[in-house]
Structures are given as C-alpha cells and as structure tokens.
Amino acid sequence: MSKKIDPVTMQVIGGALDTIAKEMSHVIQRMAYSSLIRESEDLGAGVFTTFGETLAESDSTPMQLGCLPGYIQGFQEVLGDDQHPDDIIWNNDPYAGASHSPDISLSQPIFYEGELIGYAGTTAHHLDIGGAQPGLIVDAPDVYAEGLVLNGVKLYDKGKPNETLFEIVRQKVRTSSQVIGDLEAQVAACRLGARRYIELIDKYGKDTVLAAGEELMNYSEHMMQREIAKIPDGEYEAESWLDDDGINLNEKLKVHVNVIKKGSELEIDLSKSADQVASAFNAAYSGALCVAVYSVVRSIFLDTYTHEEFVPANHGVFRPVTVTARKGSIFNPIRPAATFSRANQVNTAADLIIKALTPVIPDKTCAGSAANIQFASYSGLDQDHNYWVYIEVNEGSYGGRPEKDGMDAMDFSSWNTRNNPIEDLDMHTPMICEQYELREDTGGAGKTRGGLGIIRRNRFLTDGLMSMEGDKHTVKPWGYNGGLPGTEAALIKNADTKPEELPSKLNGERFNAGESVKIMVPSSGGYGDPLERQASQVYEDILDEIISAETALNDYGVVIEDGNLNIERTEEKRQEIRRQRGKLPLFTQ
Structure with missing residues (x-):
C-alpha cells in the first residue's frame, strides 16, 4: 500500500x-x-x-x-x-x-x-x-x-x-x-x-x-518484534502431561514445548508431544493450537497493563511467531480424527511456554497456572420430551506473579469467558447450584501465593446427562523459584451422600434426579520463597479464610497463637525452616 x-x-x-x-x-x-x-x-x-x-x-x-x-x-x-x-x-x-x-x-x-x-x-x-x-x-x-x-x-x-x-x-x-x-x-x-x-x-x-x-x-508487528528481540537467542524447553485421552484412562499424554528464539522472531515447536488419539481429545492446529500460542505470547510480551504504548490487537502481532506441530500429533491431527475436546491440551501448551521462558524473563511471567478448563455440559429431556442443554465454564486460576498474588477464579490464557451466574442455571434448567465458592487453602505458597480455583456443586432435579472436558487430576501447577506447587483438579459424584471419584473426562455420564456433582478446579503455584512473604500478609490470608493457620505454620513459618500473629516466634520458626531445608529448586511440581 x-x-x-x-x-x-x-x-x-x-x-x-x-x-x-x-x-x-x-x-x-x-x-x-x-x-x-x-x-x-x-x-x-x-x-x-x-x-x-x-x-x-x-x-x-x-x-x-x-x-x-x-x-x-x-x-x-x-x-x-x-x-x-x-x-x-x-x-x-x-x-x-x-x-x-x-x-x-x-x-x-x-x-x-x-x-x-x-x-x-x-x-x-x-x-x-x-x-x-x-x-x-x-x-x-x-x-x-x-x-x-x-x-x-x-x-x-x-x-x-x-x-x-x-x-x-x-x-x-x-x-x-x-x-x-x-x-x-x-x-x-x-x-x-x-x-x-x-x-x-x-x-x-x-x-x-x-x-x-x-x-x-x-x-x-514491529512492537512484537522489538519485545522478542530483548531476550537472548536460544532454545527454551518445558514438558508436562495430560491425564488421558478420555478412553485409555491409565495412559498419560506428553506435551512438550520448545521455544526457539532467534533475532526478533519466535518458533514454538510442539513436535515432541503425544501422537493423535482415537477420541475427540485432539486439538485443531490452526483454530486451537495457533490461537493459544498467539494469545499467550501476546500476553507475555505486549501485556496491555504493563506496556506503556497501546498496541492494537491485530494480525501484525502474529507475524513474528511461527507455530510448529508434527502432523499426526494431538496438536496437528490427520482428518478425520475428532477434535471436539481440545481446550486442556492448548492450555497446557500455553502454560509450558510461560514455564520455558520464565527463567529468562521472570518479571513478565508467573508460576504455574491452572492450565485447565473444566468445561461441563448438562442435558436431559423436559416434560414435552424436548432436550435442554446447559454448558458452563468453571473458572481456573493463575500462578503467583513477581509482585502480586495469582488471580483467583479466572479462566486461563485464551479463554477469558465470564462467570455464568448461578441464578441463570436455577431459572432456566432443572438443576440447582448448591455450592459455588473459592477453593480455600489450596493455592501454592510463595512470596506471592498461587491463585485459588473454585468449587462448584450442582444437583440434578430430573434425570440427566453430564459430559466433562477436564484434566489436571494427576498434575499439579508448578511453583517457581522456591514457590510450592498448587493443587490438582477433582470431580466427585454425590459428594454429600455416597462419594464416587470420577475421571477428568466424562462422556454422557448418567445422573438420576437428586444426584449431584462436585467440581474442583486446580489452584495455582506459588512464586518465590514463602518465607519472604510478609507475615502480616499471611495473617491477612488467614483472616480472609484463604489459607489455614496450619498452612501458615508449615509453608510460611508464620505462628498464630490465640488467633493473633506472633512476630517473635514467627522469626524463630522461619530461621528454623531455613536451617533445615536445602537449596530451593527453580521449579516445584
């Protein structure tokens, strides 16, 4: 032009x-x-x-x-x-x-x-x-x-x-x-x-x-190139696992990310990840994987809140980033493989990009996040034998950040969907939400703590079906630079009567009228040494019921006596922990 x-x-x-x-x-x-x-x-x-x-x-x-x-x-x-x-x-x-x-x-x-x-x-x-x-x-x-x-x-x-x-x-x-x-x-x-x-x-x-x-x-494009150019050339790798493919429940799937930085360009290579699977647990290359990569790379290098200049969200941001995925892998399946349930794979890939780059740009990243989407659908037949369907996205959380705690009850990375009010569920479907709150005492300890996921319990008022696109029942969000890992996900049927642990993925699970399901979304990893967190902040977390007094003592070395903070004994306890522990790991999981 x-x-x-x-x-x-x-x-x-x-x-x-x-x-x-x-x-x-x-x-x-x-x-x-x-x-x-x-x-x-x-x-x-x-x-x-x-x-x-x-x-x-x-x-x-x-x-x-x-x-x-x-x-x-x-x-x-x-x-x-x-x-x-x-x-x-x-x-x-x-x-x-x-x-x-x-x-x-x-x-x-x-x-x-x-x-x-x-x-x-x-x-x-x-x-x-x-x-x-x-x-x-x-x-x-x-x-x-x-x-x-x-x-x-x-x-x-x-x-x-x-x-x-x-x-x-x-x-x-x-x-x-x-x-x-x-x-x-x-x-x-x-x-x-x-x-x-x-x-x-x-x-x-x-x-x-x-x-x-x-x-x-x-x-x-120029603004993205300028920010990429600031980090050293090289290759940065990270790896994690997915629970299963929804069919073979004892077989984990590898997700491997290699971030190759050269000049002002990045290549994100996922070719060492697992082969495509026989279920719908594959991710479309263009519409899912590439989008997740572009979204997280933009959030790392051109974060609107921390960036001085406004950078329009347009196609130029994508141009310096190349996404590579081996044909026939879960991130680039061969037609006609099903790709319906793709969220947790690409969320894990986004989280691993953060993990790979954190050692070189720790001020722009965070500890391990939920990297998860507990995507649930409920359905059944009404009195006229017509289908009703309700779909909800259950909120995840973010890892601790250099100067702030991780965000609670927030969808991770490229999802960003809003909370669906429980009133909408109660008004329009034959279901009722009986519990919807933060998952207390589960975020990884750190100088800045990991964010909390949510607990949600829904009860069927008529017979119905539930499908769940979930993961992270077997992997905890990672902690960084001495921070502790977060807490994995869980799914329980009839938690208040006859508890039954369910796998992270459901396909048309039948529920009778009166039965319930309890969804527990991962809480994220901590960032930095927990002993460097101000004791007063830990005490505030106790008062806010974010953590327990036991966690304050064991993870943060903070002593609470008769409901009050004991500064003198806290210093003694922290010194004791420092003497007993070894060198803090860069990553914990």
Missing part, C-alpha cells in the same frame, strides 16, 4: 475499527438466546482484510477471536470468487480453520463499489450441533460423529436465507430454537460490522482506510 497516512488519521481509523468490533460483540451478546454466549461471552467478532488478516477484534474470548482468520481462509478455498454482498458464510470445520466444531463462524464479505474489501466475521460456541452426545463430546471416533460440520456453505445467499440449511438445523440439532436464535444474533452482528466499515470508508476514503489498516498491522 503506497499511500502515506499521518499518525493522527491512522489512530482515529484504528479507534473506529476497534469500536466496530466491540459493537458487533455487543449485538451478539444482547441478542443471544444461550447463556454461554449471553452471560459467559463465549464469542468473537471483528473486521478482517480480504486475506483474512485481523484488523480489529472485540474484547471477548481470545480463543474465539484468533481463529477467525483461519475460518475466512478456510471458506475462501471452497468458495473462491463465489462471494457476494449480503452473503453470510458458515464455517465450523476444524480442518478448515475452526477452533472446534461447536464454534460456528458466520462471516459477511464486505464490498465497496463492486470490489471485495474485507470481511465482518463472528464466531460463537453453540449449545449443540447434533453430535453423538448433547452439548460436549469426549469419546467420538471421528469428526463426522461431532454433528453438523460445514465449510463454505451460505446461511444467506445475496441476502436471502438458505431455508434448506435452516430446516436442517431444526431437524438435526437438539436445541434448534436456541441455536437458530444465536445464529441470527451473529448475522445481525455481521450486518452491522459490514455497514459500519462501509460508513468508515465513505468518510475517509477507501485507499486511506485500507492503508491505515496495513500501517496498524505493521506497527503491531
């Missing part, structure tokens, strides 16, 4: 693009039928170039945003030039850019004076797409068992609804009315995004707006 743009105009256009993306997101949220989109904001929206490059994205779930370029490029291969004004194009194929199949992307080509100039794109997680199980699926033999998977099919063709496709959704999908309502919310967002983008071009001119978009991406 040869046209020169002055900095003020570029920033004004950048702000307008950002506003368009946010407005699109708000439309979806306000119009959505399902609580997963309406309350949790498991959605994405943005404006894109003709090549699918991100110009601006909404402040919603990174996993829903970073995959949109792949969605667009995926349907371009199918449609070619068969794209027209007012088309709405469907893609939810994990082998053509989708994050996973229930994340349906709807995009509208934007034309100006007969020329294709970009796309308004949206994506959202839908309650059901007609797969082998309602809601979520862990045990699926292939991608075809996941349900309605399409690429490059038009929901609207030149503005006219594809009634055949709508009828297929009505007949194939269990919760068709909610899914169609959510699809129409995405359509409205696409229409708005396209209209706003054309209005912007009418105001500033096509060449100016397109040139500004290129310059904004170049600026973001």
